[in-house]
Amino acid sequence: MNATTDQLPVVVIGAGPVGLAAAAHLVDRGLEALVLEAGAQAGAAVREWSHVRLFSTWGELTDPAAEKLLAPTGWVKPDAGTYPTGGDWAAQYLQPLADVLGHRVRVDARVTGASRAGRDRIVDADRGTQPFTVHVAHADGREERILARAVIDASGTWSTPSPTGGDGLPALGERAATDRISYRVPDLKDPAARARYAGRRTAVIGSGASAFTALASLADLAKSEDGAGTHATWILRRGISGSTFGGGTADQLPARGALGLAAKAAVDEGYADAVTGFRTRAIERVDEQLVLVSEDGHRLDPVDEVVVLTGFRPDLSFLDELRLRLDERLQAPVALAPLIDPNQHSCGTVYPHGVKELSHPEEGLYLVGMKSYGRAPTFLALTGYEQVRSVVAAIAGDRASAERVELVLPETGVCGGAGLFDQPQTDGAAEGGGCCAPAPALVQLGTTTPAPSCGA
Template sequence: MNLTATDQLPVVVIGAGPAGLAAAAHLADRGLEALVLEAGTQAGAAVREWSHVRLFSAWGELVDPVAEKLLAPTGWVKPDADTCPTGGDWATAYLQPLAEVLGDRIRFDARVTGVSRVGRDRVVDGDREKQPFTVHIRRGDGREERVLARAVLDASGTWSTPSPAGGDGLPALGEHAARERISYRVPDLNDPVVRARHAGRRTAVIGSGASAFTALASLATLAKSTDGAGTHATWILRRGISGTTFGGGGADQLPARGALGLAAKAAVDEGHADAVTGFRTDRIERDGERLALVAEDGRRLEPVDELIVLTGFRPDLTFLGEVRLGLDERLQAPVGLAPLIDPNQHSCGTVHPHGVKELAHPEEGVYLVGMKSYGRAPSFLALTGHEQVRSVVAAVAGDRESAERVELVLPETGVCGGAGLFDQPAETTTDGDGCCATPAALLIGVGAPAPSGGC
């Protein structure tokens, strides 16, 4: 292979989280120079912000095999493969040691503000592919720098850009003004300040995914504690309740994921939460010291003391404006990947094998990996990120055979129902060739099984 001057440059990885550090490990394993740029001051900065939340993936699925090989000479011992860590455990017992092994390949306090081709904005075609990438950085003290790169792997995730409460994807009217009573994260009820915000009070939770399940289960536990009398949640769903709403339960191949959904169902069945369905928030109004949510159809809910918005995340694409991305118009995920993860079509835990071909963009050498590759789609697993970076790094190294030999088997949820189907009449069915059947209606409030198994 004939090496060019650009080939001698480092591969820039944006983000020192799980996918970014795994990518750096794969680059090191192949003898390629990596430069990881992390906006935070330590590895796994975003993960540490939800350190109190327990993952439903076990350690066996959370450690990248090549990263484990890199760690082995240091005496690092992999935690019990069958136990599920918290975010804090993941950061301190794996991400931090991996970052220490990678050493000066990581530059902290370095926020990426722009990516482009040297001397070429996104309009210019001439000799574009021959130019290295230029990556602009802003340090915490305001200093600006730029580095050149042969390729850019954006593993910056979506944590910094949570979706708002508004049912139209925009902030609800009044959402900004009420921000001191709104959180966009799963509450840490072991924190005395956070606990005091919710104990004995009414909290609205908007969302229908694992984060909402976790919040509901936590609030229910608080309600049953000695200092939590009177704690109650209003669970707001934009769609109806169906047989898939609470996940796969005992049929889920990740037991802890199934148990989480059952815990949320128990919160409702035991009277610690009321479910409000088909509610798309239009306005958030002040009612004295409380907040009242008003839907697009005019429904006004009983006022609450606190609001937790867990409606998902979205990618920050602002610093990629000068490179040519091929993104699905709905999900903001790579066009090759989007059909495999589109929640309008299915919510399966199973994702078809994918790698560099599905993650490629018109701008050769730029890849979104990890959670950011999913755009606005939910249900990303660490296993997916490990396989993505393995495939992409192989392609950057010129090993197309390895890059295209993608093998990915993910644990199934035990259910599959497209979000786009939940507002349709119950008698609606899908074609036999589809992966999803219309979810059946589900009665809640009677005979809820207790969570069992899992981590």
């Protein structure tokens, strides 16, 4: 970077927990930050799952630099041992932090592209000396070009949920059935959502904490006065083993362990059936219901609704003119991928990582937060806060601090990739892998020996 470029702001894409933490660290370092948020408010994605309770406590959900910035305002950190909902997180932490950052946070500002000024991805000449140019579309129709000394992409993956198809693509008929399909954990306290699922049969596809949350919620609805007849069919692409329901009582995040046990109880008590080894090929309409068809032609009984919780994936489209080095499977930075790969990563072994693992051939560009994990389902907010601390230190020229990364994460109590997220609604399990999925089979856990899965 040259002296002129160094005077430019660092653009942060996304005003979620990690993006706002990045801005707080930039301010703490005396660097100018500009946060661009596509939604109408800071924490827009978090607000969409405001009804879901996190399984990390307040003590694990705030960033030290952000707390330092908030302290002069009289902000008081909530009880560190309590579990907030997404709505609590947004109202009691994210919004106050955005308010303190003030003009540095712009909402209704969607990033549509990023590149080097005057250089597409092919051009080498003087590339490293050119500032970044960030293209922004505003809600009122205006377009803007912003020059930046560095870009921190903390836009997350919430806007790009994975589809139903077992091959990673939408199942045949999926797009035509979107009126009966949801890719979010339903808020069954909302009257409209409650009416949609009460007394009906719902297929829940997924094996992570999002699916656990949906199953437990539907079971609670079935037990209520207005929920008679509510039933769920839980669809898993692989088999059921002792680790399917997470760490249980061995989980160092107790709320996460309890969530898995609640999902198991929903099946054991008959409020849900579990269908294993089912990879969806098609969704067919039969009268007013939907029938799911597997890759081998197996057809399930008709359902009224489908809730797809098969994970999320990064939107890389607006970074197309920048040079990324991503793992071919996870779409995470190549140096980070081995540390988070759900096919290999075991109990609580997310090693400390920072700027070295997050760097790309495009110097000054960093993907952080959930975006940095690509399709891996093992992210915690604490991880993102440590990432941006390290990245901002590097941008500030403090390499020693950038490389001094320390992070200790709670162990899951199980080996495998599913269920390591802070919030159940964003963790859809990485179901695409697996080497030994059984043939489709209905499993009632209270009476049938679970089918083994890989490594069991």
